[in-house]
Amino acid sequence: MENTHGLASVAADIPSLAAQARAALGPPLSASEQSLLEQEITALLSAQNAVLVAHYYVNSQLQDLAEATGGYVADSLEMARLGLEHPASTVVVAGVRFMGETAKILSPEKRILLVESSAECSLDLNCPPEDFSTFCDQQPNRTVVVYANTSAAVKARADWVVTSSIALELIRDLTTQGEKLLWAPDKYLGDYIQKQTGADMLLWHASCIVHEEFKGEVLVNLKTQYPDAAVLVHPESPPSVIALADVVGSTGQLIQAAQDLEATLFIVATEEGILHKMRQSAPGKRFLEAPTAGAGATCESCAHCPWMKMNDLSRLAQALRHGTGEVLLDESVRAQAAIPIQRMLAYGRKHSGGR
Numbered sequence: 088m089e090n091t092h093g094l095a096s097v098a099a100d101i102p103s104l105a106a107q108a109r110a111a112l113g114p115p116l117s118a119s120e121q122s123l124l125e126q127e128i129t130a131l132l133s134a135q136n137a138v139l140v141a142h143y144y145v146n147s148q149l150q151d152l153a154e155a156t157g158g159y160v161a162d163s164l165e166m167a168r169l170g171l172e173h174p175a176s177t178v179v180v181a182g183v184r185f186m187g188e189t190a191k192i193l194s195p196e197k198r199i200l201l202v203e204s205s206a207e208c209s210l211d212l213n214c215p216p217e218d219f220s221t222f223c224d225q226q227p228n229r230t231v232v233v234y235a236n237t238s239a240a241v242k243a244r245a246d247w248v249v250t251s252s253i254a255l256e257l258i259r260d261l262t263t264q265g266e267k268l269l270w271a272p273d274k275y276l277g278d279y280i281q282k283q284t285g286a287d288m289l290l291w292h293a294s295c296i297v298h299e300e301f302k303g304e305v306l307v308n309l310k311t312q313y314p315d316a317a318v319l320v321h322p323e324s325p326p327s328v329i330a331l332a333d334v335v336g337s338t339g340q341l342i343q344a345a346q347d348l349e350a351t352l353f354i355v356a357t358e359e360g361i362l363h364k365m366r367q368s369a370p371g372k373r374f375l376e377a378p379t380a381g382a383g384a385t386c387e388s389c390a391h392c393p394w395m396k397m398n399d400l401s402r403l404a405q406a407l408r409h410g411t412g413e414v415l416l417d418e419s420v421r422a423q424a425a426i427p428i429q430r431m432l433a434y435g436r437k438h439s440g441g442r
C-alpha cells in the first residue's frame with residue numbers, strides 16, 4: 088500500500104483474513120436452538136450485571152436481543168457513549184475489535200467482552216501503528232485526526248478521534264481555526280470531508296472492503312429504474328457513489344433520514360445489517376440494497392461485513408459462559424488513547440449535530 092506521502096506500509100492480507108472470517112461463520116440455528124440460547128444469554132447477562140451493546144451491522148437476532156435485555160443497538164459513536172454511561176459492570180460488545188477497544192479505553196474499570204475477539208475491520212488492519220507513527224513524525228506541524236475504526240495504539244498517537252457522525256462538523260471547525268490536518272485511515276471518508284470542507288488534509292490510503300464495492304455506474308441505472316427513490320450512502324463509499332446520494336451519513340444518521348424524509352422508497356449504500364433497524368423504525372417504507380455487482384462487476388463482500396457477521400448467539404453465549412473475548416489493553420496506551428476520544432465526546436456534547 089502506497090500512501091499519499093510516499094510511505095510504503097505493510098498491508099495486511101485483507102482478502103485472506105476476510106475469507107477466514109467467512110469460513111468461520113456458524114451454521115444457521117433452528118428455532119428451538121435460538122430460543123434456548125436467548126434464554127441462557129438473558130439469564131447470564133442479568134447474573135453478571137452485563138449489558139449488550141450491538142452495532143447496526145450485526146445480525147437481527149443480536150440486535151433484537153440487545154434491545155430485549157435492556158441493551159442498545161447503535162452507531163459507533165453512540166456505542167462508545169453508551170458503554171461509558173451505562174451502570175453495568177460488564178459491557179458485551181457485538182461489533183468489531185476497535186469497538187470493544189474503544190469501550191475499554193473509556194471505561195477501564197469495567198469488564199469489556201467482545202462476542203468475537205477476531206472480528207477485525209479492514210481499515211484498522213491497514214493502518215499499522217508503527218507505520219502510522221512514522222507518517223505522523225514526518226508531519227509534525229499537522230493536527231492528527233483518526234477515524235474510530237483504528238487500534239488503540241493508533242488512537243494514542245492522535246489529537247482527535249472522530250466517527251463518521253461527527254467528522255464533517257469537527258473538521259470544518261478545525262479548518263476554520265486554520266489547522267492543517269493529517270487524516271487516517273479511510274481514504275474515501277477523507278476525500279469526502281476534504282471536498283466538503285476544503286480542509287488541508289494529508290490522507291492515509293486504506294478503505295473498507297464492504298463499502299468499496301458499491302458501484303456508482305450501476306447505481307445510476309437503479310436510480311433511473313426507481314426515480315422516486317432516495318439514496319442513502321455511508322461516507323466510506325467511493326466518490327462515484329457519494330455523488331449520487333441524497334443523504335450521506337453515519338449508520339445512525341442514515342436510519343434517522345429513512346424516518347425523516349418523505350420518500351417511501353430508499354436505495355441504501357451501506358452494510359445490509361442496517362436494513363433491519365430501518366424497516367423497524369420506518370414501517371411501510373421500502374428499502375433496496377445499492378448494487379455491489381452488475382454490468383460485469385463482481386463482489387466479494389456483497390454488502391456483508393465478514394467480521395460483523397461473525398457475531399452470533401452461539402459466540403455470545405460462549406463469551407458470557409467463559410469470559411472469553413475480554414479486551415485488555417496496555418495501560419499507558421489506553422490512557423493516551425482516551426484523550427482524543429474524550430475530546431470527541433466533549434465536542435459532541437457542545438454541538439447538537441454531533442449525534
Ligand code: 13P
Pocket residue numbers: 161162163164236250251252295321323336337338339
Ligand atoms: P458508524 O460510525 O456509521 O456506525 O460506522 C461504523 C462502521 O464500521 C461503518 O462501516
Ligand code: SF4
Pocket residue numbers: 183207208209210236295296297298323358392393394395
Ligand atoms: Fe470495518 Fe467496513 Fe466492516 Fe465497518 S463494514 S467494520 S469499516 S470492514
